[in-house]
Amino acid sequence: KQEVTQIPAALSVPEGENLVLNCSFTDSAIYNLQWFRQDPGKGLTSLLLIQSSQREQTSGRLNASLDKSSGRSTLYIAASQPGDSATYLCAVGLGYKLSFGAGTTVTVRA
Amino acid sequence: DGGITQSPKYLFRKEGQNVTLSCEQNLNHDAMYWYRQDPGQGLRLIYYSQIVNDFQKGDIAEGYSVSREKKESFPLTVTSAQKNPTAFYLCASSPGVPGHSNTEAFFGQGTRLTVV
Numbered sequence: 664k665q666e667v668t669q670i671p672a673a674l675s676v677p678e679g680e681n682l683v684l685n686c687s688f689t690d691s692a693i694y695n696l697q698w699f700r701q702d703p704g705k706g707l708t709s710l711l712l713i714q715s716s717q718r719e720q721t722s723g724r725l726n727a728s729l730d731k732s733s734g735r736s737t738l739y740i741a742a743s744q745p746g747d748s749a750t751y752l753c754a755v756g757l758g759y760k761l762s763f764g765a766g767t768t769v770t771v772r773a
Numbered sequence: 774d775g776g777i778t779q780s781p782k783y784l785f786r787k788e789g790q791n792v793t794l795s796c797e798q799n800l801n802h803d804a805m806y807w808y809r810q811d812p813g814q815g816l817r818l819i820y821y822s823q824i825v826n827d828f829q830k831g832d833i834a835e836g837y838s839v840s841r842e843k844k845e846s847f848p849l850t851v852t853s854a855q856k857n858p859t860a861f862y863l864c865a866s867s868p869g870v871p872g873h874s875n876t877e878a879f880f881g882q883g884t885r886l887t888v889v
Contacts, residue, residue: 667815672813694876695875695876695877697877697878699880704883704885705882705883706777706779706863706880706881706882706883707863707865707880708880709877709878709879709880712875712877714875752815752816754816754878756876756878759804759806759821759823759867759869759876760818760821760831761806761816761818761878762815763808763815763816763817764815765813765814765815766815
């Protein structure tokens, strides 16, 4: 059974600092890995999708890397802003199924 | 506007009642999913459907039922057999092409169910 872990559970940084969010998974047989953002009481917004054959994916200030052999992915958010405050979840995909981590709750202090 | 619509946003259930959560998508996606989210835990899969008139149990299907009569709709019924139904329920869809690694999932805004 795939286990997905996100450490730390919470993170607080001053505005302008770069954010580094970690995701680890136990089974490297995955099709893809997806990072999501969740605001309080809201649904999930897809940020980045990394296919199993890719090493990284970028969108604006966001960059996500994937190392399948070690079972790890990292989401980097450059020059953080208060609007980046949210919970970030990673999910690994195999076929139709996604296995989720519990998320990292980020607070960016102005 | 393309997307996934969940209704209602908030739902209250009395003990012993069945309630149905609605999920509609206009993305023309084949696959649809229901997840449950509890505080401090990752999302857990309840049911998923790869195609109309077909669905499979996920990891925590006990006490829940679904139907998939139309491609656009995938309602979830929380039955009285579900002993701890208070949670945030999320519906998702994806193009669902088997074996393709670019299968991105999209989510609705969720329904918060509370037992009163």
